[in-house]
Amino acid sequence: MSRARSLRSLSSFPRRLFALATTLxxxxxxxxxxxxxxxxxxxxPSAASLPRVRPIERDLVARVELGYRGSFVTNAGYNxxxxxxxxxxxxxxxxxxxxxxxxxxxxxxxxxxxxxxxDFARGSQSSLTLDRLTVPLExxxxxxxxxxxxxxxxxxxxxxxxxxxxxxxxxxxxxERWLFATDVSAGYSFPLMVRSGASARTxxxxxxxxxxxxxxxxxxxxxxxxxxxxxVDLGTLALNGAFFRIALAASY
Amino acid sequence: xxxRLVTSFGAAxxxxxxxxxxRSPYWNTAPGxxxxxxxxxxxALLDSANSRLVMLTAVAGDELGPLQxxxxxxxxxxxxxxxxxxxLLVLSTGDSLSGTPSAEPASLTLxxxxxxxxxxxxxxxxxxxxxxxxPNLAVDPLGTYAVGYIGASGQSTFLQNKNExxxxxxxxxxxxxxxxxxxxxxxxxFGGTPQQLTFTxxxxxxxxxxxxxxxxxxxxxxxxxxxxxxxxxAFKPVPPSEIxxxxxxxxxxxxxTPAGVAVDPGDSAQSLLPRIAVASSNDSNVFTLTLEAATxxxxxxxxxxxxxxxxxxxxxxxxxxFVKTDAGSRLAALxxxxxxxVLVEPDTSVTTSVALPQPYTNLSLVTSAVxxxxxxxVAMLWNASTQGEGGALATGSAGVALWSLSxxxxxxxxxxxxxxxxxxxxxxxxxxxxxxxxxILQLTGGxxxxxxxxxxxxxxxxxxxxxxxxxxAPDGGRLWAFAFGGTNLxxxxxxxxxxxxxxxxxxxSTALPIDAVYDVARADGGRSLIAIHDEGTxxxxxxxxxxxxxxxxxxxxxxxxxxx
Numbered sequence: 001m002s003r004a005r006s007l008r009s010l011s012s013f014p015r016r017l018f019a020l021a022t023t024l025x026x027x028x029x030x031x032x033x034x035x036x037x038x039x040x041x042x043x044x045p046s047a048a049s050l051p052r053v054r055p056i057e058r059d060l061v062a063r064v065e066l067g068y069r070g071s072f073v074t075n076a077g078y079n080x081x082x083x084x085x086x087x088x089x090x091x092x093x094x095x096x097x098x099x100x101x102x103x104x105x106x107x108x109x110x111x112x113x114x115x116x117x118x119d120f121a122r123g124s125q126s127s128l129t130l131d132r133l134t135v136p137l138e139x140x141x142x143x144x145x146x147x148x149x150x151x152x153x154x155x156x157x158x159x160x161x162x163x164x165x166x167x168x169x170x171x172x173x174x175x176e177r178w179l180f181a182t183d184v185s186a187g188y189s190f191p192l193m194v195r196s197g198a199s200a201r202t203x204x205x206x207x208x209x210x211x212x213x214x215x216x217x218x219x220x221x222x223x224x225x226x227x228x229x230x231x232v233d234l235g236t237l238a239l240n241g242a243f244f245r246i247a248l249a250a251s252y
Numbered sequence: 253x254x255x256r257l258v259t260s261f262g263a264a265x266x267x268x269x270x271x272x273x274x275r276s277p278y279w280n281t282a283p284g285x286x287x288x289x290x291x292x293x294x295x296a297l298l299d300s301a302n303s304r305l306v307m308l309t310a311v312a313g314d315e316l317g318p319l320q321x322x323x324x325x326x327x328x329x330x331x332x333x334x335x336x337x338x339x340l341l342v343l344s345t346g347d348s349l350s351g352t353p354s355a356e357p358a359s360l361t362l363x364x365x366x367x368x369x370x371x372x373x374x375x376x377x378x379x380x381x382x383x384x385x386x387p388n389l390a391v392d393p394l395g396t397y398a399v400g401y402i403g404a405s406g407q408s409t410f411l412q413n414k415n416e417x418x419x420x421x422x423x424x425x426x427x428x429x430x431x432x433x434x435x436x437x438x439x440x441x442f443g444g445t446p447q448q449l450t451f452t453x454x455x456x457x458x459x460x461x462x463x464x465x466x467x468x469x470x471x472x473x474x475x476x477x478x479x480x481x482x483x484x485x486a487f488k489p490v491p492p493s494e495i496x497x498x499x500x501x502x503x504x505x506x507x508x509t510p511a512g513v514a515v516d517p518g519d520s521a522q523s524l525l526p527r528i529a530v531a532s533s534n535d536s537n538v539f540t541l542t543l544e545a546a547t548x549x550x551x552x553x554x555x556x557x558x559x560x561x562x563x564x565x566x567x568x569x570x571x572x573x574f575v576k577t578d579a580g581s582r583l584a585a586l587x588x589x590x591x592x593x594v595l596v597e598p599d600t601s602v603t604t605s606v607a608l609p610q611p612y613t614n615l616s617l618v619t620s621a622v623x624x625x626x627x628x629x630v631a632m633l634w635n636a637s638t639q640g641e642g643g644a645l646a647t648g649s650a651g652v653a654l655w656s657l658s659x660x661x662x663x664x665x666x667x668x669x670x671x672x673x674x675x676x677x678x679x680x681x682x683x684x685x686x687x688x689x690x691x692i693l694q695l696t697g698g699x700x701x702x703x704x705x706x707x708x709x710x711x712x713x714x715x716x717x718x719x720x721x722x723x724x725a726p727d728g729g730r731l732w733a734f735a736f737g738g739t740n741l742x743x744x745x746x747x748x749x750x751x752x753x754x755x756x757x758x759x760x761s762t763a764l765p766i767d768a769v770y771d772v773a774r775a776d777g778g779r780s781l782i783a784i785h786d787e788g789t790x791x792x793x794x795x796x797x798x799x800x801x802x803x804x805x806x807x808x809x810x811x812x813x814x815x816x
Contacts, residue, residue: 076815079275122789122813123282168791169809170763225809230315232810 060100065093065208067247069113077221077237080121080164081128089115091245093136103148105140111154124166130239131159132181132216140189147190147206154183158216160239164223164232173223173231185212189249206249214243276815278302283812288784290770292337292726293365294374295782297790299812300328303356305342305363306812307375310772310780314794316808317775321816322377325359329385335393337726339364341422343400345385358385360400360420360434380426380434382418390449392468396423397483399470400434401446413438414445417472419486431487439481440496444474448510451483455526456518457556458545465520467556471528473510476500478530480541482554492554499532499539508535516574516581516598518543527598528558529583531569537562538572538585540598563601565594570613575629577657584631584657588613593633593655608633609670610651616680618654621689621706628658632691632706633668634677652677652693652704652711673702673711685728687746692731694722703731703744703755712755716742725771725779730797732781733757734766741766741783743800760800762793763807771797789813 069089078085095109111134118127134156142148158181163174187210216239224231281301289296294309303326309317325344332341340363347355359381366376386400400418420434427433439446450473454466472479472494481494499508511533518526530539541558567589575584575595582604583596588611595604612633622630633653652671659667676696683690689707698719702711718740720733729747734740741760764785771781779797784790789812795805 076276079279079815080813083275083280085275119279121279124788124810124813164810164813166791166810166813167788168764168785168811169788170807173810223810230806230808232813234814 060097061251062096063094063107063109063206063249063251065091065095065206065247065249067091067093067208067245069243069245071115071214071239071241071243073239073241075236075238075240077219077235078128078239080221080234081118081126081162083119085241087115087117087128087130087239087241089113089130089132091247093247093249095136095138097140103142105142105148107136107138107140109136109138110134111136111156121164124164126164127162129161130216132183132214133157133159134181134183136183145191147188149186149188150210151186152183152210152212154185156181156183158239160216160219160237162221162223162237166232169225169231171225173225175219175221175223177219179217179219181214181216183212183214183243185210185243185245187211187245203250203252206251208247208249209245211242211244213241215240278815283789287331288768288770288786289331289333289340290337290723290768290772291333291340293773293775295770295772295784295792296322296331296340296363297784297811298324298328298331298342302816303328303344304816305340306814307363308782308792308811309374310774310782310794312774312776312778313806314780314796314803315806316782316792316794316811317374319811319814320373320375321814322361322363322375323816324361324363324377325379326356329387330389332389332391334391334395336395339395341389341391341398343386343389345387346382358382360389360398362422378425380420382434383436384412384416384418386418390451392422392451394451394453394468396421396468397451397470398422399449401449404445404447415439415441417446417449419470419483421487430489433487435487435491437481437486437491437494439472439479439494441474442477442496442498444476446472446474446479448473448513450513450515452515452526452528453517455515455543456520457543458525467526469528471513471515473513473530475509476507478510478513478528478539478541480528480558485554495554495558497530497539497541497558497560499530499535506534508537509533510539512569512572514572514574514583516583519581524581527574527583529572529574529598531572531585533568536564536567536569536587538565538569538583538596540583540596540601542598561598561601563596563603565596565603566590566592566605569594571615573615573617573631575617575631575657576619577628578659582657584615586612586615586633595657606655606667608668609653611635612651612653614680615655618691618706621691622654626656626658628656630706631655631657632680634680634693654706654709669709671704671709671711673704675700681722681724683724683728683731683746685726687728690728690746692722692724701733714744714755714757721768723769723771725797727771727773727779729779730771732769732771734769734783736767737765739763739765741769743781743797747798758800760795760805762805764791764793766793 069091071087091113093111095107097107099106113132115130134154136154138152140148140150158179161176163172165172190207192205218236218238221234221237287298297306305322307320311317324342327345329345330343342361346358359379361379363377387405388403390399398420402414416438418434424433450471452469457467468483470481477498479496510530512531514529516527518524526543528541540561543556546557565585567587569585571586585594591611593606616632618632619629652673654669656667678694678696681692691704693702700715704711718735721736723732731744733742739762742757766783767786768784781795781797783793789810792808793805
């Protein structure tokens, strides 16, 4: 009983906030004419004239996200490739709602994060590229037209390629490897435009932000130049660390 | 609710952003020009930017063994291998800003092969801390002592005493309690400062000394005098004072500058006292110090006292050495200006002049290589393009001769045997090891050398198409030649059955320019040649030194990239 009340309270909070905002906006308008115009335009439609509306949280929707992900990698193995322990990534995600039980929903999809960067390691040009392919599994808690909060687990794989171009080697010292990877994050998705009465199938734009922690399996940085020459052992690279992601999303 | 969410999220991002740190400075500093020093069992690469040595060893299969990083003091001033090639001494001047947290005092690091098999490392190190930086280091040929001194290389601190030296006993661990190790000494000065240091062999002291049948002395040459310092007693709580022998007479304004020392350790069986001879760069006299037992009421608190003897050899000597002749022990002095060698009887100062076919500036005793059973020494005379001791070389002439001292006093005119080596010689390398009779005469200009076989008196010329750097294997089995900064490498294997008759060079090459080569012993009994490429973070090519053409060389890259 109390849980049901709590859920009602949760779902009604954004509506109350929106009502407050719509009340304040006309008050802020200083023109009496504008106030008059507002008063004239108010008309209560009959129930039969309203279109049939299904809120988004009650429907199965597809969604595409495009964003930026920043990871904080403090592992010493990352030092040859960055001077600031930071790894910026391009992030692309596609998902679809698979299950809905108002106000909850569950979605799954596929995500690709790409990072390409480098620095100088003791004067030698270094580079690291990361392709992370994951399957995000996302639990959502909707707040009506105010978007939803989500928690996401994204198991997958990462393809890491490291390279150092040192003049003492006959060819660049390099290594590439597929590794297991998993992200755990939580965030909120804000609708950029609230379209009252629009159906769930109406395309919408969202601003997405989440933060969490990403794991990539450890990798021995034994870089080899090829040609039978021996390489260099730079220890262990673990691209683990906290991350944030900001994305623009479209749903339909 | 959502406001709280936004605030929390923002705070989390801010925290993460603030936690974004920077990497270790190690990765920001390029190694720069990496110096390398060869030891018997490996090569030490200096990573001066990170105050460490990276020790390279070779293992079976001609690969590099596990790299070992050995920390050394900040600001390395000198790296000197021990005379036997087993260990390395690294002198560091430390940091001038002693107040900063990472500042280090001046120090000497001794890197030696690890004695305990449980350490898992090939080399171990110990560090001797000094009170003041010393930019120069002299190392005892017997490996017992090392002495740091300021010398003529300039100012190392704002205020310094150039007569201060620091003595290390390398056979003992560092100690800040008695007996101290190292110890500081400030030499008494009459206006000079230490310029050149020489360690004597074990001197057989007069039998009536209070203690010790043998003694090691440090001979310190300044601009105007010579100081004798008793090394064996230097670590006592109250060491005896050093003895300064003033070469410059108070009767004249001319300063006499020492330029070379020769030591005769003495022979107790023949009642010969130990002697130290000093040549001068601007005086025709040689100064002979005979070490006699001191009297208790004498001018020194040590138990020996030098007596000084001056002998005019007719010109400024370029090189001096104590030699065994058919008439007993003599001091031999080469005098290029008179094209002669002079033999000095040290007790009476009677001289015997030996006319030479041309001026010679350098003298090396090669008795054991030529005739170990001879009653007198055999000396090799040669000229170097560099100046002889004291800058006495005036002619710059070429040539090599063997001087038989078995008949030099009684029959001086027949004691010289000129070898047919016409070009000027840059330097002479001892092959040693299994081929002590071989000498390598590197010619001026570096495009050729002679393999001189003292056993049969042959001198085989070999040429290189470009200026070559020569490296003799410590076991005396091979001679390596390479073009500095080039990729050509050649070797003459003296151990091959017909090597000395054919001297057939083996041509090799590397993929990268060579900066140095070292013939090192492997743990499995083999030997490898490590060619160092000072490119990027330093690479190396490893050959099987005993069979360089049988297996392709192994290449190692980015040696100084691995973090300590």
